[in-house]
Amino acid sequence: MADPAPTSLAVQLLAILGRDKDRLARIDNYFHGRHDDPYMPAMADDEYRLLAKRAISNWTPLLVNTPAQALYVDGYRAGDDRVKGSATDLASPQWEHWQRSRLDARQSAVYKGALIFGHSFALTERVKGAVLTKGLSALRTAALYEDPANDDTPYAALTVTAWPSAEGAGTARMWDGRFEYAVRFKSLDDADSVKVSKGKRHGASECPVTRFAASVDLEGRTVGVVEPMIPLQNRINQTVFDLLLAQSYGSTKVRTVTGMAPPVQRDPETGEVVYDEQGNPIPLPINHNAKRFLFAEDPDTKFGSLDETPLGGFIDSIDMSIRHLSAIAQVPPHAMLGQIANLSAEALQAAEISLSRMIQEFRTGFGESWERVFRVAAELEGAGGADDFKGEVIWRDMEQRSLAQSADALGKLREQLGIPAKGLWKRVPGVTQTELDEWDDLADEEDAVGQLASALTRATAEPEPVTADSVAVAA
Structure with a gap:
């Protein structure tokens, strides 16, 4: 075609x-x-x-x-x-x-x-x-x-x-x-x-x-x-909006009074009531706050209050939605909510296992893409590797482990399983490939120096003194 x-x-x-x-x-x-x-x-x-x-x-x-x-x-x-x-x-x-x-x-x-x-x-x-x-x-x-x-x-x-x-x-x-x-x-x-x-x-x-x-x-x-995650994100936004509405308009206790008319404005000369353009008496402003009391002369006046709107339900709903988001997105809840108190190392590892699996899936796919990039680059440069389908990228180990724990585990692998020391270098936390290359060169130099020292020791060793016994044994 x-x-x-x-x-x-x-x-x-x-x-x-x-x-x-x-x-x-x-x-x-x-x-x-x-x-x-x-x-x-x-x-x-x-x-x-x-x-x-x-x-x-x-x-x-x-x-x-x-x-x-x-x-x-x-x-x-x-x-x-x-x-x-x-x-x-x-x-x-x-x-x-x-x-x-x-x-x-x-x-x-x-x-x-x-x-x-x-x-x-x-x-x-x-x-x-x-x-x-x-x-x-x-x-x-x-x-x-x-x-x-x-x-x-x-x-x-x-x-x-x-x-x-x-x-x-x-x-x-x-x-x-x-x-x-x-x-x-x-x-x-x-x-x-x-x-x-x-x-x-x-x-x-x-x-x-x-x-x-x-x-x-x-x-x-x-x-x-x-x-x-867009539907869940919208749900969280809606719940936060409802929380802000309740917090702004209904989170404070409202004081009520019935059977009492507020004082009205009067003409300072005649004492007559002052009316607005619609014919309603103009009330005087009432200076009322938490430090002042309300009182009335009329015995039929009644005081009361309207309870504030509880905010705990909104907060619980937000927390639930975030946990749903965490489960579906495979991100540990403690990474989103910041709640890591009293969690053991085993509990943290169990919480992050789903995230680790997702990251491994991404590494597999992205690694194949980088390998194709390397093959295309090698072809454009005219260098070897344009048809190298066995090559692979090396991902940095991003797991957080203490150096002491890692050293102990690597020592046991070396002693109990006989794994060569060089094969364990890359499992040291935070080590880079440049450091590994440098360690390899240093190890070769130490090897060469050690072999040279051994050879010089053998070459310069004093000969054993010749005795009658040794001559007899030689004969």
């Missing part, structure tokens, strides 16, 4: 952006705290609307940042025989590409984009003679797959570099398996306005855009952690 025309590809990709624009924009709004207003009466006044704005309690960044902060690529293990048996190869072309692209700092944005929207992208290209990788936003980027559920290589991808405006048309970059194109368009849904320039080779044998998906089903649909 002939390859689709570049213009046809551009129209399809822009149409995908137009189709998903409203959905992704809503997700982006919720992540940044621009939520739907809680329900309120149609004739609500400004005070109601102010309380509605203050009722927004944005929990979605916590749902994204908690797993994202546990995702940190710390090294790369090549799959070829050149580095077989080593923990990592920090001098490999793949890891040099990682450092040159400054992905130590930039990788977090790629993960957060995938967790927010369900997917994000990375572009690997040659820039001024150097091969670099950078992240692309799902709000601006779309890709086409023959099998979106199983393929990791798109046959075309497009990212918008400038949206259409009154000053001119929008611009975009598009890639297929061989060429890169410049695209101009007036609207995402105006196919006739799409213009594609002549392509230029990008240097790779496949599309250089890689998808990072948080979750992909068999229909190829991606889902992040924000969109499923």
Whole structure:
């Protein structure tokens, strides 16, 4: 089958952006705290609307940042025989590409984009003679797959570099398996306005855009952690709004009095009652507060009070909704509520096991995406590793353990199971791949120094004195 025309590809990709624009924009709004207003009466006044704005309690960044902060690529293990048996190869072309692209700092944005929207992208290209990788936003980027559920290589991808405006048309970059194109368009849904320039080779044998998906089903649909939580987030906002209403209007005790008319204004000269324009007597202001008493001369006057609205039910409802949010999002309750008193280490570990499983799932998917990025980068650089499908990224161990506990456990593994010491180095808390590489060099130097010392000791050892007994034994 002939390859689709570049213009046809551009129209399809822009149409995908137009189709998903409203959905992704809503997700982006919720992540940044621009939520739907809680329900309120149609004739609500400004005070109601102010309380509605203050009722927004944005929990979605916590749902994204908690797993994202546990995702940190710390090294790369090549799959070829050149580095077989080593923990990592920090001098490999793949890891040099990682450092040159400054992905130590930039990788977090790629993960957060995938967790927010369900997917994000990375572009690997040659820039001024150097091969670099950078992240692309799902709000601006779309890709086409023959099998979106199983393929990791798109046959075309497009990212918008400038949206259409009154000053001119929008611009975009598009890639297929061989060429890169410049695209101009007036609207995402105006196919006739799409213009594609002549392509230029990008240097790779496949599309250089890689998808990072948080979750992909068999229909190829991606889902992040924000969109499923929007109904629960709305429920929390509504309950907080109701709490603020009760707190503002009904949380104080109301004093009542019946059978007593307030004093009215009188003319200071005649003593006659002063009336307003409607013919009603004008009451005098009453200076009443918690330090003053009310009294009446009329025995029929009765004093009473209206009880305040209890706020405990609203607070319990908010707490319940947050716990529901925690369970569905697989984020430990203590991470959201801050309640960690009197919890043992075993209890904390049990509470975080669901989060750990989710993070491991993300690492598996994102790791495969980084491995494709490394293969594309190796091909563009003309270095080895373009067909290395056995390589894998190494994720930093982000679990919090004390150094003493880890040292004790590693010592037991070394003594009881006979695991080589080098094989346990990477399990030391907080160790980086650079430190591991340095330790390896130091161990080799100590080995070499030790062997040299042993050889010199043997060579310079004093010969045993020759005695009659030794001569007789030799004979």
